[in-house]
Amino acid sequence: MMSKIVRTISNILILFIFIYGLYIIMHGHLTPGGGFQGGAVVASGVALLIVAFGSQSIHKSLREHHLSILESSGALVFIGLAFGGIATVFFYNFLVGSSIFGRIPPTGPNPGDIWTGGVIPFMNLAVGLKVLAGLSAILLVMALASSMTEMDE
Amino acid sequence: MRKIALAISLSVFIAFLIAAALLLHPFGYPPSQMDDYIIENTQSETGANNAVTAVVFDYRGFDTLGEVTILFAAVTGVIMLFRKKKKE
Amino acid sequence: MTQGAPFNVPFLAVAMLIGIAFYIILSQRNLIKLVMGLGILASGVNLFLITLGYREGGVAPIYTNVPIEKMVLPVPQALTLTSIVIAVATLALMLSMVVHIYRHTGSVDAEKSRTMKG
Numbered sequence: 468m469m470s471k472i473v474r475t476i477s478n479i480l481i482l483f484i485f486i487y488g489l490y491i492i493m494h495g496h497l498t499p500g501g502g503f504q505g506g507a508v509v510a511s512g513v514a515l516l517i518v519a520f521g522s523q524s525i526h527k528s529l530r531e532h533h534l535s536i537l538e539s540s541g542a543l544v545f546i547g548l549a550f551g552g553i554a555t556v557f558f559y560n561f562l563v564g565s566s567i568f569g570r571i572p573p574t575g576p577n578p579g580d581i582w583t584g585g586v587i588p589f590m591n592l593a594v595g596l597k598v599l600a601g602l603s604a605i606l607l608v609m610a611l612a613s614s615m616t617e618m619d620e
Numbered sequence: 621m622r623k624i625a626l627a628i629s630l631s632v633f634i635a636f637l638i639a640a641a642l643l644l645h646p647f648g649y650p651p652s653q654m655d656d657y658i659i660e661n662t663q664s665e666t667g668a669n670n671a672v673t674a675v676v677f678d679y680r681g682f683d684t685l686g687e688v689t690i691l692f693a694a695v696t697g698v699i700m701l702f703r704k705k706k707k708e
Numbered sequence: 709m710t711q712g713a714p715f716n717v718p719f720l721a722v723a724m725l726i727g728i729a730f731y732i733i734l735s736q737r738n739l740i741k742l743v744m745g746l747g748i749l750a751s752g753v754n755l756f757l758i759t760l761g762y763r764e765g766g767v768a769p770i771y772t773n774v775p776i777e778k779m780v781l782p783v784p785q786a787l788t789l790t791s792i793v794i795a796v797a798t799l800a801l802m803l804s805m806v807v808h809i810y811r812h813t814g815s816v817d818a819e820k821s822r823t824m825k826g
Contacts, residue, residue, distance in 0.1 A: 501673050572667065578772065587668055597688060633727070637727060671782040
């Protein structure tokens with residue numbers, strides 16, 4: 468548990484870090500970035516919270532059970548989207564040309580349009596959720612073990 | 621005895637590595653047939669502006685599926701190793 | 709970029725990194741230094757994958773507001789993304805096992821935790 472100034476500033480900063488990570492995840496098909504990079508950014512924000520508040524106080528409200536549920540649901544959504552276009556092949560992009568996220572951009576350099584990409588933005592969200600939950604769980608469990616107490620149950 | 625064997629095997633290995641690094645293609649002119657096709661047809665087939673994301677999630681989606689499985693197994697292993705034994 | 713040296717300098721840098729990593733793995737007894745050597749090996753392999761796909765005077769393979777020039781190859785960058793995430797997961801699991809070994813035997817020496825007793 469660090470001093471009062473550090474706790475107040477990290478309370479304000481975690482909001483901006485979360486929005487920045489979500490921006491990198493959502494614009495994965497237009498700018499450099501995507502699911503893995505955005506998930507790593509948000510996990511570093513959780514690391515800031517653990518350092519500023521101490522792992523015991525964070526463990527009172529963020530258990531590993533909830534993070535495990537988040538991670539498994541992200542993996543299941545990813546596999547469900549892969550089975551969506553099973554009529555042609557496995558992993559077929561079945562949303563290009565249809566009405567949801569299905570516009571086709573003009574060939575060559577252009578300012579990006581966010582309603583393009585087919586099934587890629589949904590896959591970015593699923594993988595981003597999974598990487599976020601997985602790296603936060605690893606950080607939380609190791610911080611708890613190093614402060615001379617262990618997880619119960 | 622052990623140090624002599626280590627030194628001989630390590631020097632042979634590093635000689636192989638340096639010979640392989642000098643005999644590769646000249647740096648800056650890679651052979652590329654598959655990547656020319658991907659750069660030409662990304663915007664019309666997948667509809668994304670980012671060729672790297674299209675390759676990771678559309679042209680090579682199986683590798684991403686394998687990587688998601690490895691991440692899940694590693695996180696499960698770490699959580700399992702730090703459990704407390706119940707004293708009953 | 710500018711005209712490079714007549715022989716391939718980035719590939720020689722990769723060879724040096726992998727050589728240093730193998731020397732560390734074969735000759736250290738402390739378990740934490742062994743894990744650091746595996747991390748250097750992972751970094752060397754990732755650097756090799758990226759420098760395989762560089763084209764002279766190229767830009768990033770993204771079509772949003774790009775200047776009109778040749779593009780570098782996108783497939784090695786996708787393979788490097790996967791490799792970095794796998795290296796993070798493997799290193800986390802290895803460090804957890806080192807902590808477990810320390811709790812059971814009381815030292816991080818590789819020679820002392822050799823016998824398998826109960």
